[in-house]
Amino acid sequence: MTLASPTRGYLIIHTIVYGAIALLLIAGLANWGSINIRAGRDAALREQAFQIAEAGVEYYRWHLAHAPTDYQDGTGVTGLYAHDYRDASGAIIGTYTLTIIPPTVGSTVVTVVSEGVIAANPSIKRRIEAKFAIPSIAKFAFVANSKMRFGAGTEVFGPIHSNDGIRFDGLAHNLVTSFKYSYDDPDHSGADEYGVHTHITPTDSIPPTPPPQGTPPSRVDVFQSGRQVSIPAVDWNGFTQDLSQMKTDAQTSGRYFAGSGALGYNIVLKTNDTFDIYTVTGLVSPASNCYNALSQSGWGTWSVASQALLGNYAFPANGLVFLEDNLWIEGTISGARLTIAAGRFPESPSTNANITVNKDVRYTNYDGSDVLGLIAQGNMNVGMVSNNILFVDAAIVAKNGRAGRYYYPDWASKNTCAPYDQRSTVNLFGMIATKERYGFAYTDGNGYDIRNITYDGNLLYGPPPSFPLTSDQYQTISWREL
DSSP states (O other): OOOOOTHHHHHHHHHHHHHHHHHHHHHHHHHHHHHHHHHHHHHHHHHHHHHHHHHHHHHHHHHHHHOTTOOSTTSSSOSOEEEEEEOTTSOEEEEEEEEEEOOOTTOOOEEEEEEEEETTEEEEEEEEEEEEEOOBGGGSSEEESSOEEEOTTEEEESOEEESSOEEEOSEESSOEEESOSEEOOTTSOSSOEESEEOOSOOOTTSOOOOSSOSSOOOOTTTBTTOEEOSOOOOOHHHHSTTHHHHHHHHHHHSEEEOOOSSSOEEEEEOTTSEEEEEEEEEEOOOOTTOOOTTOOTTOSOOOEEEEEEEEEEEOOTTOEEEESSOEEEEEEESSOEEEEEEOOSSOOTTTOOOEEOOSOEEESOOSSSOEEEEEESSOEEEOSSOOSEEEEEEEEEESSSOEEEOOOOOOTTTOOSTTSSEEEEEEEEEEEEESSOOBSBOTTSOEEEEEEEEEOGGGTTSOSTTOOBSOSOOEEEEEEEO
8 A cells, every 4th residue: 555645734734824824914914904094094084174173263263353252153152163064065074163262351362172073984073272362552561652762771671662763772672663764863963863773882893873774783782682663653543542431331340430529539459359549639749949840741749648538449340440530559469450541531631631650559470360551541650759669560551641750850959859859760560652752760860760661471462451452353372283
């Protein structure tokens, strides 16, 4: 009997083994290809979901452009707002659902969260958060409708702009801009100078400034972030026309005080969200030889000598206090957002109400949770009898006047306004908008020797309640995928 060859069994086994391996490889490749196809399809759907979510953000930015105060998607009710998303043929391929968070009191920041979902696979979702805001006039540390001069000893942290010209002889840490290319500096004879210029002598490493032509040299020794001329003007009339509306809003749901029947009011702010208000019955009389040496309009000591307590009031829910009289203010806030305005109607240059700060006005917190706006129909004064070292934490507007201090002379032989003619330091944290020329010091040393002005960046999109805005259009300030 003949025996079978053993190699035949080995071939069958090898064929089975290699066939199984081939099947496994083919199955693996097929599965890998299927996974790649599915991943590619899901990636395309995820990208589509992202674009749908982005369309939701863009839709609401458009909606705010047409209805700036509608935070309920035109429905009049609070909730989630779902919209179908259609392709070019009109077929629904997904939806976006909006969550809209309106601004807090005093802020213009609107938060929109848009979730995009694909109809073909509802498990695929993408979410985008965008924040929109309208910038306020507080985008500047200083903004003026007239010529400005910043003398030696002035240090400013924040942008500065004038609709006229600026002479800056201090140190500017941020950009300084002017509407004018060149102008006639009233404090200097000779030819016109750049709209933003300095009279500080250049160092050896900085070339002399030529007559106005071309682009002004950077002069980083004075303008650390540069200077620019021929910049668009700020619409002064546009942002100062809201004072009468503030009065109406204060009468409706804020705090309104009619004329005092005396010299005005003094408000003392408190950290318990209340303020004491006094009727001012007398002012400090100037000494016999303390007089209006420069013939300044409205000159006086602007310093309270006597007052009578009117009462204690809680800060209003809408953060708006309006007084139809002159105002003095002092004190400290904590966790409050307020605008305090002073004005008389009908408006007239002879009756414009002023605000005076002679004692510290302070924040407790400097993270944006404390915000104070002071809007004067006329001037924002620092009076004669003022703190030698004065702190003012506020966003200040002098609608028809100027922010500054009157000239209080002291002739050595007459001992006139001493010791209040010269003060040490004024520290401002916030911003100043002034129609007329700003100034807390004079070239002969009268006034505050050191002026430190620090811009509060929280004011740009989180200004005080009812504070003037620079436009009615929202801008995108942040955008991210959640």
